[in-house]
Amino acid sequence: MENNGAEVVELRYYCTIKVHRLMCLELKKFIDRISEIVPAIESSRPRCTSGIKALCTLKIAMDKAKLLIQHCSESSKLYLAITTERIVYRCEKIRKTLEVSLSQIQTMVPLLLAGKISGIAHDLKRAKFPLEPSEEEAGKVILGLLRQAIPVSNSVNDLELEAVQLAALTLKLTSPSAVLIEKRSIKRLHDKATDEDPKKKILKWFFYLLRKYGKTIGRYQDDDSHMQCDETRANDFGTPEPPQEFKCPISMQVMHDPMIIASGKTFERFWIEQWFNEGNQTCPITHMELDNLLMTPNSILKELISVWSSQQGITIPDPYLEPNISSIFSLDSSFSSSIASFPSSVNNLNIQISAVSMRSSETDDVSEFLDDFSERRLSSRHGQKNAVSEKLNHSTESYGNMLASLSRLAAHSWASQCKTVRDVNKTLQENKHACHTSISNSCVEPLIKFLKDAHELNDVKEQKNGAEVLLAILRNNSEMLLFDKDGIYVLASYIETEITGEVLGIIEVLSSHPEYKSMIVASGVLPSILKVLDTKTRDFHSIAMKILCNLSCNCDIGYHIVYLDCIPKLIQLLGDPDLARFCIEIIKNLCSIEEVRFAVAETSSCISDISQILETGTKEEQEHAAGILLFVCREHPDFCQLIMSDTIILSLVHLSLNGNSRGQKIASELLHLLENVKVDPPECSISETDLSQLDISSSSSSQYEDKKPSYRAFRFFGKILSLYSKPSS
Template identity: 25%
Template sequence: MEEGKGALAQSMIDAVHEMASISGYRGTTKRQCGNLARRLRLLTPLFEEIKDSKESMPEGTIGALASLVEALSSANELLGFGTVGSKIYHLVSEREQIMNKYHEVTSQLEQALNGISYKNLQIPDGVKGQVELVLGQLRGAKGGVDSPDVDLNEELLALYNQSSDTAPDRTVLRRLAEELKLMKIKQESLAEKLEIFVLCASGGDPGESIERISMLLKKIKDFVKTENLDMGPPPGKENVLPSSSGSSVDGNKETPVIPDHFRCPISLKLMKDPVVVSTGQTYERSCIEKWLEAGHRTCPRTQQTLSSTTLAPNGVLRILIAQWHEANGIQPPRPPSSSRPTKTISAAFPAKCAKIEQLLRKLGSGNPEEQRSAAGEIRLLAKRNADNRIAIAEAGAIPFLVRLLSTRDSRIQEHAVTALLNLSICYQNKGNIVSSGAVPGIVHVLRNGSMEARENAAATLFSLSAVDEYKVTIGASCAIPPLVLLLDEGTQRGKKDAAAALFNLCIYRGNKGKAVRAGIVPTLMQLLTEPGVGMADEALAVLAILASHTKGRAAIGAAKAVPVLVEIIRVGFPWNKENAAAVLVHLCAGEQHHLSEAKELEIMEPLVDLAQNGTDRGKRKAAQLLERLSRFVEQQQEGSGTGRSRGRGSGTGRNRG
């Protein structure tokens, strides 16, 4: 029974890995295939738990697992078919067949997952949550074709079914030629391109549909031949600009794959502002805010009731996502602005603005009691929603709050810095905060405030340092030493806020030396080696960015980091392995004694594993280290061989003497 369970689990793991390697989906089901593959990858932790489980399993569950293996096999077949053939073939001939298969596979997967008795499997709650998420997505999968292809499909079908002697509509031909990317092909390669369409469409089984597709393509081909190949966009498209997602990708450069844990479970898109809810799950802020504003009080992923609607920034994940952008040479997107260009908040919510103006009068009153209560109210208002943040800034609250940063009343100071933190979530407010001279005041709180005020000051600096020019401003305001101090002596939350701010600031090269001089490296190494601290992710991320600096490299080497880094590469999490390897690459660039130490610690085997199974960046760093180690070993062998030869020669000379 146990062997059967293990074999079934391994079959499912292998099937998901195989599906993960499939890419290049075509035609109207491109979106569905991509979503299905992504959802099934979320089931891998479940299969691994089943494989490692020592608990006995009911016959019904074994049967459900066998059904799931069959369903995964069907999904694999569907995804493989989704990459074969041309777009025109999928549009004209196979759309209905593929969609029927998609619905069938989705239903099969849902039924098999529902048949598993999770109570008897001792599966962690987080894994159960992922399974529930996948089930919910499978239930909600409508399977409709991608909307931009619907009109194209109808036009193709009309031409496909048209008799050969009927003159086609030239406007339709133009649109089809543009959509199928035939208009810009050189004349001599056009025929070859169309023949490839037909060849792919046939799939080795020519028949009536292939003959009719050939006729359809001939009509398009004849049209393209008679047109100027360099003509502009089709009618109605003259003023359409290329879509922009915040970064451009060279046509010859592969778009990097977004790691699954960087995607919001609701939108499945790369997160820009990840926040944690009370169940411990992370979502994109805008997505979970919409969920909560709709009246939901459950976690979308786990369906657990939320004990609080407070959203805490996920600083660790922000660091990792920023590092992923940097490693892949992608400009990080700006956090979404909450501005309303068409009308001001004051025009839309006069009562709210009247309340804020009343609070501002109290802030400027000079009465500590009134200032304390008003700053506390503004702090809470700014925490609630984006409209409040804009209204508070529009009313001119920021200069009042900046002045209160220097007060001796610790509670007023804490309210003021936290209100600025909440206001800074809105991108347009960041500039207002910095231009109001807030940075020196925030640094003052970071040095002298209560522990909560210091933590919130660090979080504010992290938020402001998302803007590149403010990294320079903050670094020049002597913020780095007190951040390093908070990293050393703060609470768990304070350490994370400090690490996040330091990571952002050290992206600017001029701040790296300041951080090293402030003693950041010994503190990071302590966080990395102390058990139960839970700061390994942040510590490694900051070390990886410091290691590119000469002084940072020297400090890391002096901290005897090599054994720690080698052990992380051996047993760490994938993202930590890649950062450890990145640090070692820099350390070993010009220091052969670090290479020698790593070799003595038997790093070769874990490096080979990382090069084969790590993240994309981890594979690259492991390959660089392996190359350097190989050269180092060769040099050692050559030197050793030369030494032995000289030894024998001089010995012979002594005998002759």
């Protein structure tokens, strides 16, 4: 029962965090990372009392974090502003609990999992929850006004007006819709509060201020500044995210001493040594048997990490000097009985001795071997690549030579450059597996320059060859290549040219990696991608939709998509059988934005198309469709009337019983929400003087006054729920 209860707590509106956005995003980042490893922790089954207690404490802390983020997404902006100190305190308390719990669990799980936990615990220890000065100032202004106890009056008070205007500008309460949403939030909080709760009086006072000055502060439209502000805050937020290539695949921390093993993969020296010391002779990532256990320093990558860390003002710690990490491997062997399995319990007995001997004796062996090894095994001039196995030695070496020639393109004549690119392209077309090994990034910039030169020479054929080579390398390479923003700008400028298909393919691959999403949007490519949807080339439509789908997962980018007026087009394409699966997912990703929920609710054809997908789509599509309806129905009770039809309810019941786990949960929640819907609009529970004029549906009720609720649907709904509530035999 405890586990089921925990699953109910979800981050429903994390993409529309109203206030304390930076703190919530920092907290959410850790919750996402921990959620990925919780199943593995549970699988390791720590049987000791301390292990079970630590795991339970971890889950409780995660649920509290999710509830806090949800609170900052659904609550009143004014109320959140005056409770800043409490939010900071709760974040710090959750952070400390997560850190302590993970540190305890770290000593009870296998090595690879311990490495991942170590990385998260290390980041938690350094985590900061930054306050936004403007929001903090707004809270102080509101509290100052509250303490003055100015009598209630219908006349304008200069002190009140000045304070309200300052708070409204800071908290983005500068449009009629924003003021209306704030009123709804206040009402929800007011309804939940008990009569003895002092918060209730404060909420009444907030509503009094909005009723009195709402029209004044709602005259300003600053959607653009809001979007720019969100961008700035997202860019300035927290510690910069390092490139994925800089992280050790075991600990997911930036590497202090990167080492290449025989599979061609790079790891932090500390973690790969511990892996080998446990008796493993396979690669932790590919699980392939290794020809040898020799390690070669990845000097090029180490230099890149050094430059990046210097630019960011960050010091990369040495894991050997981290006592909490090293202590994991000095545990008594008897403790291994508290976990499900270690790769080799016998080797655990001597792990410290092995580590010392390897550190002291390995250096000479590697230095003697390095010259010969680099000539025979590394295919490019940077010396970063090994053969994954004997069988692929020849093809990898040949491919490495080709890539080396690509890195020197600019040194040759144009005819020679074209021949090199054509040869590489032909090889890649004939052998799709040729570039499955990790390669150097040195070929990216020359290929981008080659595309620019071909474009200036109007050489469409060579543009196509160059783009095809870049796309093949991106799709088949085992590690992501490093693109700078200039390269992405160049690619974005070629979308509406003869190589549209190849460029879209490249951007699709890049858009699936979080570190490139903001660069893609900054390149101004979104309008061009939307134009692609207006062309007659159907193949391009699918790729464009995949790009939008990837980008829409980012909440800040979601606002860009919405403000480009993309929603009407997406709603229109919902009826397209080939593109509906992308549209439904994009709309679901964007439904955390107010404008999108209203657009869905106000378009009858959209509800009809969603109903069709809910009835005939795949389980994943049905999950997205139900998720959209849930978002819409939570917005306002009036919207629930839009989906009270026999077809939708029957589809929801079917999904709740036969859908995937996520779809079942969403459908069940939506059914229970609809169960409480009344035929007549609910009366406002806040009467009296201050809240008597609350009108949360004045802007939307006129749109639906011609839509009468289906009484047949309500009767049908009752029957369905009675069947649904019966326990299965």
